Amino acid sequence: MSSEGWPPGHEKLVLEETDSTMMEAQRRAPSLGSPTWILAHRQTAGRGRRGRAWTDPAGNFAATLIQRMDEPPAKLALRSFVAALALRDALVELTHLPDAFALKWPNDVLLNGGKLSGILLESPGAGVLAIGIGVNLRASPEPEPGAAFPPVNLRSETGITLGPEQLLDSLAPAFARWDTRLRTYGFGPIRTAFLNGVARLGQPLIARTLTEEFRGTFETIDESGSLVLVTPEGRRAIPAADIFFP
Known part of the structure; x- marks a missing residue:
């Protein structure tokens, strides 16, 4: 677990199987109290941006953070950058391979130039934001025709095997840390950090x-x-x- 520990006031729900953690978050939105991370060891109907299917082989990471947020949509959308920075931090912390990971605008994490993750933001209700994060920890899906980046997985690329709950325990405090920076100082520090780690700047x-x-x-x-x-x-x-x- 991260040295920071689980973020105070956040709940954690671990499911063996669900259709998707985003759909689970949507079902829980009306009765939501505290910010809640929902992790599923298996998804049967995962999805990505623009309604694309998100294939989720066994052992990969699938989680959603759902929380109430009283902010305008433009600021809520900046959480995509927060999520990507937090995910990169968690992966670096657990693998000790800082040079292997890069960011791709607006919210992907690349590993050795391949697509390692997917991040999806949705609002399942007024004043509620759900951030879904998928990471190829142990297996890669088949590449889609015309895909910009070949999917890769952490184990094949690095030889390191991480468990989904192990990653979540580092990701949750990393997200809380970056989110606090956004709330306190605005987008400036987030933008600077993202530009420092983004792929192909100036190209x-x-x-x-x-x-x-x-x-x-x-x-x-x-x-x-x-x-x-x-x-x-x-x-x-x-x-x-x-x-x-x-």
């Missing part, structure tokens, strides 16, 4: 939205969390997109 990127494709140089992340590309048509701030490395 070419392709950003694809549902309707457009932008090609340019990854200049920065702005104060709202948008990706800033320098394109032949000028600087473009892109709030949401799928990222590809040429």
Whole structure:
């Protein structure tokens, strides 16, 4: 467990099996009291961004943090950066391999250049935020056609085997630490830390939205969390997109 211990005031629910931890969080939202981490050892209907299926082989990590938050949607969305920073910290703490992990805007953690994790934010009710996190600890799903990054898993890439509860016990205090920084100091320190660990800064990127494709140089992340590309048509701030490395 992290030296910081479990964050005060947070509950932990460990399930052997559920459809998805996000759906479990949605069911519990109406009666939610304290912030709660929900971990499942097996998901039967996991999902990712834009409704994509999230394959969850045995031994991988699947958890959702659900909590009440009285903040505007734009600030709630910044928790995607908080989650990615916390996950990287937890993985570095447990593996002692700081150079193996990189961040990909807006919220992925890469391992040796491959996709290790997925992070999904949803609001299952007014004033409630659910943050779902999946990590390939022991097995990788089959790559999707046209996937930007091949899925990788921690055990194959590093030879290190972590248990889901072991990761959760480091992730929860790491998330609480970064979340406190966001609440106290705003997005500035989060943005700086993310830029310090993000992949391909200053290099070419392709950003694809549902309707457009932008090609340019990854200049920065702005104060709202948008990706800033320098394109032949000028600087473009892109709030949401799928990222590809040429």
